[in-house]
Amino acid sequence: MFLSVGLFASSIVCAEAQVLKPYKDDLFSYGKVLEESEGGDYRVVDYQELRDINERDEIPERRVKRAFVSLGVKGEQVNETLDVGGRSLDVTRVGRERGAAFTVIFIHGRGGDRRLGANDFSFGGNFNRLKNLAVANGGVYYAPSVRSFDAAGAADVAGLVKLAAERSGGRPVVLACASMGSFICWGVSRDAGAVAALGGMMIMGGAADPDFTKSAAYKAKLPMFFSHGSRDSVYPAASQKALYSALKGQGYPARFVLFETGSHGTPVRMTDWRDALNWIGSR
Template identity: 65%
Template sequence: MPQSTVHCLRRLVFAAVFTALAVQDAAALTLKPWKDELFGYGTVIETSDDGALSVVDYQEMRDINRRDQVPERRVKSAYVSTAVKTAQKNATLDTPAGPIDVAMTGKGEGAAFTVIFIHGRGGDRRLGNNDWNFGGNFNRLKNLAVRGGGVYYAASVPSFDDKGAARVSGLILTAKALSPDAPVILACASMGSFICARVARDPVAVKSLSGMVLMGGAADGDYSKTAAFKAKLPVFFTHGDSDSVYQANDQIAVFRKLRKAGVPARFVLFQTGGHGTPVRMTDWRETLNWLFAQ
């Protein structure tokens, strides 16, 4: 057989192997269903922006009063599995920017993925680690992390200024060092979006991120000037359309600017939802799988 033919066959074999490995890697980053029948979105009332924006039916009577054993205080037990408590701990992690307190669930090293949640005003790591409040949504996230071989950090942010953002950037770099081949997702709720906005301007931290989630956050009118925008970092927005703290239309305007510039972006708008609705109702499995696919 001519030498060139042998080389051609070898290239074809290598290409097939690499393609198979890529498919396996993609499959490994698809979170399997867990309580989807309870946490998945209900009726999609309408879509726009080529399907990237979805308006989801939300009803307080159904999604709070019937879901919770004690409304807004304790979800029904069907929504929770506390088996993840064996995989969680409180820790203070040393980062390049200084120590940061976290509630950590999952693998400390070699994780398949990392999710970092940043609370809003008045919160700390306990908020994102709460199994029974917020409709059990954080318990589901913890279970998805453990079942998917990932790690979830609920961080305590010391402040919502540059100092606080530096600690979160440091946590991102630390998480990436512990699991260098895994995507890192930063999720910010409410006033925590100020942290996401500052991290988006940190080119070193952005290089270690694979996506951001903004839940009922403040609109960043200058996002197009950030390192995250230039890197086309994927962003998933969730918002209540009756949010009286941060207006949904302001955030939708940012979302559309990102889309126009070719930045991967999705938006889930909860009809009649208020400021706290995204923390309770965001479908973590759908959100993370979309970000992983980008």
């Protein structure tokens, strides 16, 4: 599809499209799969709050147990303010500034800022794992502070996507958006220049876009990964599942992971970053 996706799949590479090497997989891989179809692209994963929050966290929803984090990666972390299209954008960057093998950008939801995606102990340590995956595999991770969830905010992130691709020498960027941050992903999907720099997109507990088929991302068949909680009361899982099914029915590269009984924040806590990024890299 894009040359950059080929670079992602071949520059880090290993057998069976395992692009990123394992990192604490025993703690972060998906648990029991309750349902699986479409060659593994649709999965319903068992989720239990008592186990996956209360037994995993030292302080539920605030501080994960120490075994889930490796803090040496903080030596690779900096806060910086970037110029994107003449506007300043505050980001936390983890990993190499230039020449990264791949880039991951995480977009927070309403009320958040770059601190959310840089927090090592919240969300079950899942961001700490992402940081370690990025650094261990020669990549870079950005967590920007989005000022607005509208066209201006999407333009800022599209600028960051292009800047990250430029810094890495054209290697691919994966844009992951959670909750209201999904509006940023859908906005970026309309920017052909940003789409050309992307290797894939992730929507985590976000809103569905009924007009996605009109976007530059759709036309380019940009791989789309969705994760959602079945009991999400903010953005119903059924809407996102319907979009996934429509795309899959057209042979579009898409994957959907549903956490059974999970709520709105479950995908940020429970999405297996390595599994998702390896799937995107293999497309």
